[in-house]
Each structure stands twice: as structure tokens, then as C-alpha cells.
Amino acid sequence: MKALYLFKRDLRWEDNRALAYASQRHKEILPLFIFDKEIIEDLQVDEKRVSYLIRALEELSKKIDLYCLYDTTEKALRRVFEVYKPSHLYTTKSYSWKGRKRNEIIKSLCKEYGVEYVEIFENFLAHPEEIPTRKVYTPFYKEWIKRLDLESFKLHDFSIPKLNLPKLDDIRKHIKAISFPYFDPKDCKERLKNFNFENYENTRNYPYMDGSSKLSPCIRFGILSLREIYKKVEGRSEQFIKELGWREFWYHIAINFPEAKELEFQEKRRGIIWENKGEYIRAFEEGTTGYPIIDAGIRQLREEKWLHNRMRMILASFLAKVLLVDWRIGEDFFKKHLLDYDEVVNVGNWQWSASVGADPKPFRLFNPILQAQRYDPECQYIRKYLPELSKLPCHMLLDPLNNKLPYHKPVVNYYERISLAKKLYGLHSHE
Secondary structure (H helix, E strand, C coil), rough: EEEEEEEEECCCCCHHHHHHHCCCCCEEEEEEEEEEHHHHHHHHHCCHHHHHHHHHHHHHHCCCCCCEECCCCHHHHHHHHHHHHCCCCEEEEECCCHHHHHHHHHHHHHHHHHCEEEEEECCCCCCCEEEECCCCCCHHHHHHHHHCCCCCCCCCCECCCCCCCCCCCCCHCCCCCCCCCCCHHHHHHHHHCCCCCCHHHHCCCCCCCCCCCCHHHHHHCCCCHHHHHHHHHCCCHHHHHHHHHHHEEEHHHHHHHHHHHHCCCCHHCCCCCCCCCCCHHHHHHCCCCHHHHHHHHHHHHHHHCCCCCHHHHHHHHHHHHCCCCEEEEEEHHHHHHHCCCCHHHHHHHHHHHHCCCCCCCCCCCCCCCHHHHCCCCCCHHHHHHHHHHCCCCCCHHHHCCCCCCCCCCCCCCCHHHHHHHHHHHCCCCCC
């Protein structure tokens, strides 16, 4: 029996449970990756992000003779089914909204062609459907940590057929890629090996430090297995394991409360009438708000296609609660730029930052002035991404409201906007 293995968010050879499972049952496997035109168009994938994906596939191709097609998933699979005529198709189980929809298309095509469709659990540390429904993170975490599935499967030898189907080099004529110096898939292993997880809790909140793991792209594309990461971190950083748990918490919410894809998780916050002023949205997206800490974050995001987690929270809070812009607009902006973009995690985090999502707490405010003073006290981060301001005294950069900068005028006054935000959210002034 011949099998087709469809790579998706598991672009690795080692500790790939789904591929190992297929190799235990088949002596011949056709490895395939599809550059889905519809997904690329929907994500508005730019050249930098495509470059990262191509390099990840290049690394994978060093281990396995990988076939690559550029088309819709349906058309690509029809072509492969007709050329190869497999008996089975193996792929990872998807829990994201678009991933589940895509897997339904694949499953339907398999039924049409008489191919046995096999989904394998992967890309998570615990089976989401096995965790009792929880709306708050801490109770979820207590259930999640008890249900970790860390078993690995041995990869067996198998042969790969020689077929007249495209390879990665054939795809390059369809997809433009450029040099991208900030992240490289081949560095994932080295980063995991050398990062100081023991000090993570002390360094993770300071964007000017190399204090976060920067493994999120490696996780997003499955270049590293979560089991490998967990085993490396276990006993070194409970906080980092909690961060892995947050990722799976947002999937837990998406599975159990599917309406949260489009609607605020908190029903009482579904009637907010956002201002959505065009001038504010443009200032945010262009990094010209007049708040150096905000603009530095936007510069990093647009240039590096990655953003420090503390900065993600500061930016999201500023857009929703200071500029009073719908969180969905911010979610879409991050979607356009983040290398590690994950629709479920991004929606969850934006709703959390906008105080409309799961894990409710009192109305969270991230004062950009206080945040800058606390987490970038010497202006190292601001000066790195706003070099035109690098010669100004740090105290001026931290507080643009009380110091007139030779720079963009602050688009709003933070302190004046907060009372408006509380009214918008239906809160009393003392909350």
C-alpha cells in the first residue's frame, strides 16, 4: 500500500509523530507540501514571511525528498491522487478554524478517490478535547498539565517514489522571496539548546533584552516539536511551560466557544461602539502615534515580522483602550505582519488585551508611559527602533506628554482618553 503524507504545521523530520505513525504502516510514502494559493492570499503573506517558510522547507528537503505544489489544496491533491494513486493519506489533526475547514476538504477528496484519510494528533502537548471545559486560564492549566501527551514515535525507513511532480525549486517561479536576516529555521535547534530558560522569568518582560526564547516561529511552523521543547524546559522554567499552556488555552476556548472567532467572548462586551477613527488607525499602523514606545514596537513588527510579547500587550491595549479602535482591526494588522501568526492565538490575545475575552480580570490598562519607564528604563529599545531620536535624553522619550519632542505630536493624550474608554466599556470612573 502506498501512502501520501501531507506536511502542514509540522515541518520537521525528527520527532514528527504523524510521519512516524505513517512510516510504521507503509514502506513507500510520498511527502508533500502544498503552497495553498487561497491561504497565502487570505494571510496577505509578504515576501519576508514567505522567505522563512521556503527556508524551513529547504531544511526539511535536506532530510527528505519533498514534493511541493503551488495551487489550491483541492486542485493540488487531485493532481497528486491521479498521478500517484495512494491508498492512504496521513496528516496532522487541525484545531484552528481554517485548519479544520481545510481538513474537511481533504477528507472529502479522499472519500471521492477512495483514499483512506488518517488524522494524527500533533502540534499540541495535550489533546484539547480531553480537557474539561474551562473559561479561565488557571483552572484550565491545572487540568492541562495533568494530561500532557509526551510520547514520541520512532520513524521507520521508507522509500519515496520518483514522480513527475514539482519540487521546491519549481515553486520559486510562483513565489517571490527575499533575504530575511532576523529569523532562520535552521537556528531553531541552536536557540532551544542555548537559551537560558532558568532566567526566563526575570528577563521575559524587557524588550531590550534577549530575554524571550524567540521560538514562536519554530513552534508555528512545527520546526521543533512541542515535546522536545517541553522536555528541554521541564524543571528549568515553570513560567515558560505556562506560556506553552496559554497557547493551548486559546485553542481550548476556540473549540468550546466557536462564536469567539468573530464575537467577543464576554457577552457584556459585544455592544461596544468603537470610535475607529481613520487618523488614529493610520498613526498606529504607520508607527507615528507620537509615543516612542508604541512607535518602536510598530517599527519592530513591520521590519522583523516579530514582536516581543510585552510589546504585543502594550500595543494592543493602546489601540483598543486609548485609541478606542476595534480589536479586530488590530488582530488583522498583526495577521498581516507576524511571522508566527496563529489565528486562534492572535484572536485570543487581542480579546484578552482588549478586556473582552476569556480569563476575565479587572479592566486592564497598559499606560504606555509607565510601561516604557518600567520595561525600557534606559530607552535601549526605543533608541534601537527609533534611531532618529537616539540623541535625546531618555526621560523625554519615556514621557512624550510632558516633554516636547522633535517628533510626531502625540495623537491623543493617554490620561484624557482613559475616562472615555471606561465609558465605552460601561465602567464607572473608579474601576
